[in-house]
Amino acid sequence: MQYAPSPPSARPRRSLARFLPQAVLAPSLAATFLYVVVFALWSVWIALSNSTLLPDYSYAGFIHFAELWRNHRWTIAYTNLFLFGTLYVIGATLLGLLLAILIDQRVRAEALWRTIFLYPLAISFVVTGTVWRWIFNPTSGVQQLVRDLGWAGFTFDWIVRRDLAIYTVVITGIWQASGFAMALFLAGLRAVDPDLVKAAQIDGARMSRIYLRIILPSIRPIFIAVMVILLQFAIKTFDLVLALTSGGPGISTTVPAIYVYDLMFQRGQLGEGAAAAIMVLLALLLVLVPYGVWIGWQRRRERAHG
Amino acid sequence: MADLAVHDPLAGAGTWRRTRARLGVHLALGAFALYYLVPFAVVVLNSFRSLDDIGRHGLLAIPTSFSVAHWATTWNTLCVSGGCAGIAPFFWNSLEMAIPATLISTAFGAVNGYVLSKWRFPGSEALFLLITLGVFMPGQMVLLPWAITLGHLGLSNSIAGLVLIHCVQGLSFTTLFCRNYYINIPDELIRAARIDGAGFWRIFRRIVLPLSPPILIVTVIWQFTGIWNEFLFGVTFSSGTHQPITAALIGLSAAGTSVHQYNVESAAVLIGAAPPLLIYLLGGRYFVRGLTQGAVK
Numbered sequence: 187m188q189y190a191p192s193p194p195s196a197r198p199r200r201s202l203a204r205f206l207p208q209a210v211l212a213p214s215l216a217a218t219f220l221y222v223v224v225f226a227l228w229s230v231w232i233a234l235s236n237s238t239l240l241p242d243y244s245y246a247g248f249i250h251f252a253e254l255w256r257n258h259r260w261t262i263a264y265t266n267l268f269l270f271g272t273l274y275v276i277g278a279t280l281l282g283l284l285l286a287i288l289i290d291q292r293v294r295a296e297a298l299w300r301t302i303f304l305y306p307l308a309i310s311f312v313v314t315g316t317v318w319r320w321i322f323n324p325t326s327g328v329q330q331l332v333r334d335l336g337w338a339g340f341t342f343d344w345i346v347r348r349d350l351a352i353y354t355v356v357i358t359g360i361w362q363a364s365g366f367a368m369a370l371f372l373a374g375l376r377a378v379d380p381d382l383v384k385a386a387q388i389d390g391a392r393m394s395r396i397y398l399r400i401i402l403p404s405i406r407p408i409f410i411a412v413m414v415i416l417l418q419f420a421i422k423t424f425d426l427v428l429a430l431t432s433g434g435p436g437i438s439t440t441v442p443a444i445y446v447y448d449l450m451f452q453r454g455q456l457g458e459g460a461a462a463a464i465m466v467l468l469a470l471l472l473v474l475v476p477y478g479v480w481i482g483w484q485r486r487r488e489r490a491h492g
Numbered sequence: 493m494a495d496l497a498v499h500d501p502l503a504g505a506g507t508w509r510r511t512r513a514r515l516g517v518h519l520a521l522g523a524f525a526l527y528y529l530v531p532f533a534v535v536v537l538n539s540f541r542s543l544d545d546i547g548r549h550g551l552l553a554i555p556t557s558f559s560v561a562h563w564a565t566t567w568n569t570l571c572v573s574g575g576c577a578g579i580a581p582f583f584w585n586s587l588e589m590a591i592p593a594t595l596i597s598t599a600f601g602a603v604n605g606y607v608l609s610k611w612r613f614p615g616s617e618a619l620f621l622l623i624t625l626g627v628f629m630p631g632q633m634v635l636l637p638w639a640i641t642l643g644h645l646g647l648s649n650s651i652a653g654l655v656l657i658h659c660v661q662g663l664s665f666t667t668l669f670c671r672n673y674y675i676n677i678p679d680e681l682i683r684a685a686r687i688d689g690a691g692f693w694r695i696f697r698r699i700v701l702p703l704s705p706p707i708l709i710v711t712v713i714w715q716f717t718g719i720w721n722e723f724l725f726g727v728t729f730s731s732g733t734h735q736p737i738t739a740a741l742i743g744l745s746a747a748g749t750s751v752h753q754y755n756v757e758s759a760a761v762l763i764g765a766a767p768p769l770l771i772y773l774l775g776g777r778y779f780v781r782g783l784t785q786g787a788v789k
Contacts, residue, residue, distance in 0.1 A: 206692045207611035216659045216668065218623050225637035226629065227660035232636055241640065285524060291517045299783050301776055302525045308779070310721035313765045314740045318529045318552050320754065331548035356591065361527065369780050422630055425723035429742055436767040443724075450727065456636060463632035464632075474628055 202322045226467075231461035242454060250461040259437055260462065263445045266352055267469075270328025270359070271439065274284045277360040282367020282412065287397065289368070300372070304365035311362070318358040321344070322430075326374035348438040351431050353425075355439055355475055359432055363419060367412045374405035407484070439450045442466050497751040539563065539758035546754045566759035568573035574732045581733055582740040586720055587767075589651050589736055594715040600659070601666020601711060606700050608667065609674040610682050611692065620671060626664030631724045635712040642729060649734050654726060659720045661701075668712050669727045669782070673707035674700060710782035713775050737764045 196372055203226040236246040254260050285303055306314060323346035332340040344350035378401050386396045396449040402409075424443035427433060441449075443466060449459030534551055542557040549556070568578040575581070608620045638657060639648075647653030677700065685695045726739040741764050745758045772779050 203691065207607040208604055208613060209605045210692075211551065212614075214600050214623065214663050215619060217624050218663055221634060222622065222626050222629055222664075223658050225634040228637040229633050241636075258588060261568065281524075285521075288517055288521050288524075291514070293514075293517060293521065297776075299521050299525065300780075301773070302528050304747070305769065305772060307677075307783075308717055308768045309765045310723065310741075310768070312721075312723050312741050314531075314759050315558055316744060316757075316761055317535055320752075321531060321534065323551075325561075326546075326551045326752075326754070331552040334553070344632070347598075361531070365528070366783065367497050391730070418628070424631075425738070443630075443713060445630055447635075447724070447728070450635060460636060466630050467633050470628060470630060 236455040239454035250457040269338040281364040286371035311425035374408035554601040562755040582737040597662030604669025606668040
């Protein structure tokens with residue numbers, strides 16, 4: 187602890203100065219408290235109130251939650267989240283890992299490869315979604331290209347197919363996020379104890395075996411961190427889908443975050459929108475709380491073992 | 493760093509096998525690089541092609557026409573988001589939003605991080621936890637409260653309102669980053685300065701700030717990129733000519749029925765992506781550092 191009581195003879199100015207750190211922190215604390223606690227509770231209140239087009243703070247109970255779960259669009263939205271979330275997290279993790287392992291083979295121009303794989307992370311979802319929409323568009327993108335090359339019957343029209351459009355979101359999402367996974371995995375691979383690898387090599391183990399048995403298990407915490415962060419991205423996915431498919435065709439690629447926005451600002455259902463937002467928060471907590479507990483447990487164990 | 497030769501997976505293999513494997517690795521990387529680079533190449537090339545060329549051969553084709561005129565059209569006269577003054581006003585809106593919000597949130601984050609690492613007091617760890625919770629709060633949870641609050645403050649549909657939101661929301665992130673960095677500055681340095689009679693601000697100016705450039709660069713890069721690219725708040729709390737560029741660009745992809753001016757729209761998309769992309773290319777090292785620190789800690 188840094189603080190020390192000032193001597194009793196201190197002038198008033200000095201005793202005030204003792205609280206300078208707290209005073210400096212106060213505005214930020216007030217703002218964050220407002221943002222994290224007050225605003226969140228405010229949303230909960232709206233969800234439990236009679237609010238529809240305008241806020242109406244009379245208590246209504248859980249009717250908006252009941253409405254929400256009866257709603258067909260909401261069913262589609264969270265089913266899409268499960269499907270998209272699973273494929274996106276697994277896809278981006280595996281691709282990121284593969285790229286990291288490839289780059290870790292003492293390749294030439296390593297910085298260049300890293301720059302190429304990571305740049306999508308610097309670009310907004312809106313830009314990403316817009317460009318990929320053009321690429322998936324049957325009349326201007328890949329389908330047209332292949333047909334022009336001579337394969338007249340080639341079809342790649344996922345983006346206009348109700349049952350397949352969600353996979354275009356997956357492909358685009360993986361494009362955007364796999365570089366992020368790569369960067370984290372690469373940092374992890376570089377931190378693996380080289381003596382372990384050396385010992386295995388001396389024993390004559392094949393490199394594929396060394397990766398599976400020694401290197402990958404030792405970076406397990408990174409796997410978990412990558413997947414938790416990607417899951418969090420998936421749950422918050424909003425602008426990517428809006429730019430890529432606008433939630434369509436029809437409502438086939440709606441996700442919860444879009445539905446929240448839609449209820450609040452297009453349909454004037456503030457209460458139900460807030461209820462849907464709370465479901466998004468719960469989904470996040472479902473991912474983050476176990477992760478936080480696990481991290482805390484790990485830290486304690488590390489400390490206990492020195 | 494470890495002795496790299498030890499880590500060479502192909503050590504001991506024959507020269508030919510070794511060359512072949514290395515070639516394979518590079519070919520695989522090259523194939524993946526296509527997946528990442530094609531979208532970028534598509535917008536760059538199409539921003540210089542004529543509509544006739546694009547209409548005839550599609551977006552994914554070798555250009556048979558070249559003109560820089562579409563860039564001027566995009567900047568000055570593109571019709572988007574209810575106006576026909578080009579993408580320029582939205583670009584300036586985004587700058588006007590991202591620069592102050594980045595600087596203010598970083599300044600507060602640095603001072604907060606300094607207090608929470610070097611001037612800890614009973615309960616400060618709990619306050620740190622509260623502040624970091626803000627990092628995870630989904631935007632949807634605070635949309636309605638912000639809408640009502642901005643209305644009361646008279647900041648609806650204004651860049652100032654968006655600056656306020658990004659400052660408050662960004663505080664969590666900048667405080668987390670700076671605190672985790674400052675915690676590694678030895679306490680002895682601070683203690684010695686206090687014995688010499690230096691106070692709170694003097695220690696910050698003379699000791700902590702001179703050690704800060706690495707973390708401040710990371711924070712500024714991340715804040716700027718995040719705020720520039722942010723969409724949900726931008727589209728919810730602004731409309732028409734007050735929109736940041738991400739909110740305006742969605743109009744391009746949503747205009748499903750009208751005929752696309754792909755060349756002009758490609759240029760618009762590139763302009764929307766340019767500032768963060770430039771920062772990434774110039775400060776990539778810091779970008780990656782922020783990424784790994786933010787994620788693992």
